[in-house]
Amino acid sequence: MTTDDTTGERILRAATTCFRRWGVDKTSMGDIAAEAGMRRPQLYRHFESKEVLIVETIVRAASELSERRLREIPLEGPAADVIAAALVMGHEDLVADAFASHLIGNGARTFLRLLAEEPALRASQLRWWFPAITYGQKRGELRTDLTVDEITDWFLISQISMTEHAEHYPTEESVRHHITTFIVPAVLHR
Known part of the structure; x- marks a missing residue:
């Protein structure tokens, strides 16, 4: 640009x-x-190119979500609750946004490739996840044998999967149940 x-x-x-x-x-x-x-x-x-515009648009949406998380989800209390709230917010945003749902639903491989190749997209994701994950690690609540990048990737891959199969999660309660039962426990300190 x-x-x-x-x-x-x-x-x-x-x-x-x-x-x-x-x-x-x-x-x-x-x-x-x-x-x-x-x-x-x-x-x-x-x-x-159109791909450059797609990437820039994704980066913008991811940055806006990270900023919203920073404003609305304080880093206080149990790390599992903080992470679950962020994942629920992300799921709701992805499902509500037809553009994001299309990108995820029809192009999960493209999104993951862009995440690996585009530093701005990775940075926009880490804007929220780095402080949230390190908060939990410092409190001894999240695994320290995994890097912030590994945990972030786990969350993103899980969110992509949930968005691809959104019909299985018709309510906020079903979204929260899946996140707190399957996604968050994988990164909790054992």
Whole structure:
């Protein structure tokens, strides 16, 4: 992206709108340019490909979720409760967002590949998970034989799986039950 943040932001908003409206596969760079009020060649001056826009859009959504978690979930009390609250919030956001659900549901491998390849996406995830996990490790409640990255990946893979099979978790209680019974115990100190 160029240094023109206003144009870049406008393009990202347009891409998000188009991805949500038509889905990722059906959205063209021409659609995004039209939504942003510019011609397609102008769009390419800021973003070289649709995949770059997809990544930037995912990074933005992940960053917003991390910031929301930091605001709404205090790092206090039992680590298992903190982690469960964050995972429930993440699940609710993913299921409620058609764009995110599409990316996860139809492209879990793509998301995981991008997570490994894109430092900005990894950083956006760790913005919340690093302090939350180290909080639990320092309290002696989370495993220290696993790295923050390993635990973060476990949580993300679990969330992707739950989103892919959201029909199995129709209520917040069923989401919370699955998270507290299967996902969180795997990282608790033994």
